[in-house]
Amino acid sequence: MKQNILSQNKMKAALFLLLTLAVMLWASPLQAMALSEEKEIHIYMDHKEVEFEVEPVIVNGTTFVQFRPLFEAMGMDIEWDPDTRTVTGTKERYTLKLQIDNQIASVNGKDYKLLVSPKIIKGSTMVPIRFVAESFGRSVYYKPGYGAAEIQINREMGTDIYEALYVAEGLQYTGESKDGKPHGKGTYTLKGELWYEGEFYKGDMEGKGKLYLTTALGEQVYEGEFENNLPNGTGIITQGNYRYEGDIRNGLRHGTGKVYYKDKLEYEGDMWENTLTGEGTIYQSDGTKYVGDVIMGAREGYARVYDQDGDLFYEGMYAGNHPAVSPLEQKWIAYYLYTEHNKTQKAEEAFEAFKEAAGDESLAYKIAGSAFLELDQTEQSIAYLNKGIALAPDDAELHALIALAYSRKGDDAKAEEHAKNAEKLGFEEMDELREAMEEIKNNP
Structure with missing residues (x-):
């Protein structure tokens, strides 16, 4: 698979430009739900x-x-x-x-x-x-x-509460009262079973309390703050192996909070009306960590992903719970990020995976050299392009790319040598290459 030098450079520049644009485009994931x-x-x-x-x-x-x-x-x-x-x-x-x-x-x-x-x-x-x-x-x-x-x-927790208060038979109050209404501390029992224990204000469950609900999924318990008969403020919801700790609004998990399953933290971050929506951290089953935009529980938007050791290995867009780039580009991004953060061994392993995914070792060196050239990391660009030339000495694009890299380094002799090689091997964009080399020379 070959691309001309200009389209390849633009592609790599665009890949990293997306990382910047994504911050603005996805700064508010709730916009997608407006x-x-x-x-x-x-x-x-x-x-x-x-x-x-x-x-x-x-x-x-x-x-x-x-x-x-x-x-x-x-x-x-x-x-x-x-x-x-x-x-x-x-x-x-x-x-x-x-x-x-x-x-x-x-x-x-x-x-x-x-x-x-x-x-x-x-x-x-x-x-x-x-x-x-x-x-x-x-x-x-x-x-x-x-x-x-x-x-x-x-149907939500609030529905169950309202049906118990206003529809169901058998709700009984025991406790302090004022003007004939529950006020102070007391309990509600529903059909003989404890349903609520805690504080009341002018007839409403208000203050701190604990609520016991029976749902289709089993017993659900809420302990925390109440206002206007509904969980409001901060609290803890438990149901079987599930536990939520955080903000509650009108009986819905809304604000910021943490989600646990079997006492293991699975998510922390923004909640929007009972859904994982906003900015948050998802602790994935393989030990990696997703930090970024979440919409309705899906990894969607701009994100950083960290490996099991906490090292960054992906940064960019997600769509439909998957990185919005090809597997080849994912491996390149991992290699680049490990290199940037001096994770030498991981960088080497990532580059080996990148080469394998590319299916052509010289192509892998070409892509790497081109990308480092776009990132103004000239020495690394030259190193990779030279490795590519050693494997594919008749690749005109490799010679054209390294001519640009040597021009940027200020080594005009080697730049000219490789430019001539590119021309001899039939590189089709010699005018553009010469123009780019001249521009680099005049604007070091």
């Missing part, structure tokens, strides 16, 4: 699609949907008051009220300010989907797509 004006939006409740007569729309960054299909999918009874233009959703002891063109919503008697008020669109009452779903402890995930997008509404 809402956009998609033509279609599909809504899923617990992975089952919800059908709407009027298509969901985005207004000032807020997604609106018809209230009736959404409320019914959440198991709520519905009441519409045409005089006040108010929609009410109820589920046992839970009540949600939304009024057209009013930014104040009511959840169980408490007022909350909406970013955008409910609206009548195409003759239908449209409500903000995120607020409605989150008001009952559900998570809302937006998945962008080409021409269409998905919004996944999922």
Whole structure:
């Protein structure tokens, strides 16, 4: 596989330029998840699609949907008051009220300010989907797509809490109270089993406490801070061999935290609504360490990867959990980084792997020499190019490259010798080579 000298140099320059550009392009991985004006939006409740007569729309960054299909999918009874233009959703002891063109919503008697008020669109009452779903402890995930997008509404810890507080039978309180409401220290039991123990404030679980939940995956325990009946602040979630320590927002792992499995640290870094998203460190099963951008648990974006000894061996872009360069380029990057950080033995091993992957030893020396030339490491460039010439003395590109390297070193005699060899061997870009050598000579 041969490339002309100019395209090869540009390719190598571009490879390392990407490392710089990636910092800017991927500085905020959440940008990839930002809402956009998609033509279609599909809504899923617990992975089952919800059908709407009027298509969901985005207004000032807020997604609106018809209230009736959404409320019914959440198991709520519905009441519409045409005089006040108010929609009410109820589920046992839970009540949600939304009024057209009013930014104040009511959840169980408490007022909350909406970013955008409910609206009548195409003759239908449209409500903000995120607020409605989150008001009952559900998570809302937006998945962008080409021409269409998905919004996944999922059951979470907050859903289990709200169902126990407002739907389930058999919840009993024991403890301190004020004005007829739980206040101070106390416990909740659910059907005779301890469900919550800790602090209360004006009827809500608030302060420090410990919550015991039974889920489809087994018992889940949360210990930490509470606000407005939900885990909020910092805390620890354990479920079987899984443990999370860190920030919690409305029952979701959100902020920064650490994830352990069988007491072994697997991840530390940013969390976004129960997903590993942002900047973080993934401790991989082979002992290597990925430090960089993470989106929805996937290694995606700009990263540095360290070997089992903590030495850097990859720096660049990741896509779909894999380096966004070829295996050959990965081996070259490992060699370069080990060399840069004076890891001599590892550098030698990496270069041997690079040569093997190249399938042509002289080609490996050519690529290495060209790359070091682009990196202004002239002596290393000359050393590798000379090795390549020793193996392939009739390779015109090798002679052209080393002519440039000697020009940069200031050895005009050797530069001219190899330039003539390149010309004699049929190098097709002699005019460009001579021009480059002259430019180096005039601008040392």
